[in-house]
Amino acid sequence: MATVxxxxxxxxxxxxxxxxxxxxxxxxxxxxxxxFIVLCYLLFKELRKFSFKLVFYLALSDMCCSxxxxxxxxxxxxxxxxxxxxxxxxxxxxFLWTTTIAFTLHRTVVRHKxxxxxxxxxxxxxxxxxxxxxxxxxxxxxxxEHLSRLGTWCWAQTGHAGKVTHFITFYAxxxxxxxxxxxxxxxxxxMLNNAxxxxxxxxxxxxxxxxxxxxxxxxxxxxxxxxxxxxxxxGTINRIHDFIEPGHKIFxxxxxxxxxxxxxxxxxxxxxxxxxxxxRAIYERLDLLPECFQRWRPKTSRSRGQQQDSELVxxxxxxxx
Numbered sequence: 584m585a586t587v588x589x590x591x592x593x594x595x596x597x598x599x600x601x602x603x604x605x606x607x608x609x610x611x612x613x614x615x616x617x618x619f620i621v622l623c624y625l626l627f628k629e630l631r632k633f634s635f636k637l638v639f640y641l642a643l644s645d646m647c648c649s650x651x652x653x654x655x656x657x658x659x660x661x662x663x664x665x666x667x668x669x670x671x672x673x674x675x676x677x678f679l680w681t682t683t684i685a686f687t688l689h690r691t692v693v694r695h696k697x698x699x700x701x702x703x704x705x706x707x708x709x710x711x712x713x714x715x716x717x718x719x720x721x722x723x724x725x726x727x728e729h730l731s732r733l734g735t736w737c738w739a740q741t742g743h744a745g746k747v748t749h750f751i752t753f754y755a756x757x758x759x760x761x762x763x764x765x766x767x768x769x770x771x772x773x774m775l776n777n778a779x780x781x782x783x784x785x786x787x788x789x790x791x792x793x794x795x796x797x798x799x800x801x802x803x804x805x806x807x808x809x810x811x812x813x814x815x816x817x818g819t820i821n822r823i824h825d826f827i828e829p830g831h832k833i834f835x836x837x838x839x840x841x842x843x844x845x846x847x848x849x850x851x852x853x854x855x856x857x858x859x860x861x862x863r864a865i866y867e868r869l870d871l872l873p874e875c876f877q878r879w880r881p882k883t884s885r886s887r888g889q890q891q892d893s894e895l896v897x898x899x900x901x902x903x904x
Contacts, residue, residue: 598834605842610652613848617645620856627864633700637687638855640710641680645848648673652845668718675714675753677847678760678811683710684855685767685807693774717752746826754822757815765808810854814847 594602620642624630651669683706690696817839824833 594832594834594837598837602837602841605838606845607653609842609845609849610649613846613852614646614649614653616849616852616856617642617649620852620861621646623856623861623864627861629864630860633703634687635860636703637680637684637706641677641684642848642852642856644673644676644680645851648677649845649848668722671721671753672714672718674847675717675756676710677851678757679710679713681807681811681851681855682760682763685764685771688771689767692771713756717756721748721752723748746822750822750826754815754819757811758819761808761811764811768808807854810847810850814843814850816843818844 621639624635624639624642648670651666651673654666687699690699817836821833821836821840824831824836
């Protein structure tokens with residue numbers, strides 16, 4: 584990934600090999616997780632709704648980012664440049680898609696708008712356009728003379744100007760997205776909490792709905808901003824440390840930097856993708872298996888498959904069009 588290329592520095596050969604293994608292992612997990620969500624979207628027609636389409640684009644960006652994070656060899660210029668440019672582009676696209684999901688939730692729940700599906704072209708222009716512009720700006724400040732010194736990864740920056748450009752084109756959009764998602768989800772959760780209290784207060788005791796499923800969804804939405812924070816906290820600290828002390832690399836911090844950043848795709852696929860609609864679609868397919876395979880099904884799968892949606896897709900944005 585473009586943001587973890589700078590962790591190599593003056594590390595020993597053994598430490599670089601460990602970082603390479605961590606990079607490949609974590610990227611492979613993210614590739615599998617995001618690829619699974621993409622496959623579910625393509626196979627299950629009932630998931631092809633606008634709300635889950637945004638999750639599909641998120642998973643697709645994560646899948647491409649993870650794939651190109653695994654490949655790349657400085658001895659082969661084409662693959663090296665492909666890795667540098669594509670990982671930076673798709674990683675930016677990944678967390679920008681999370682802002683479109685947060686925006687969609689806010690516009691639907693808080694502002695009660697039903698035109699979010701009409702905004703899809705603007706979402707694409709915003710995500711792919713911003714990612715493209717940031718990648719081009721980053722490439723203009725890139726010094727390719729450093730490629731041969733960085734072992735496994737490409738497109739690292741050791742100069743002051745390159746590091747500043749890296750912060751502007753990657754970490755500034757990243758933490759802006761974290762701030763936006765945090766504020767947006769806070770407003771959504773507060774709105775739904777207030778609505779739940781009002782509904783309970785106006786209902787008779789014998790007809791009060793069970794709020795546990797709604798609270799489970801609220802808690803899950805609250806975790807979404809933490810995914811980006813957890814994935815990039817150590818990377819941000821590592822970049823700041825490298826900016827202050829460029830000649831001194833902290834190996835354990837570099838391991839956490841690479842490992843957590845490359846697991847972002849896996850975290851996103853679990854939090855955004857494995858919602859009740861996806862699980863129900865899978866359980867319905869399991870019902871079609873021969874009887875001899877039914878015993879291998881989880882005992883709770885049938886009951887879970889019949890639960891009413893209480894997560895992202897449960898907003899039923901498409902029903903409001």
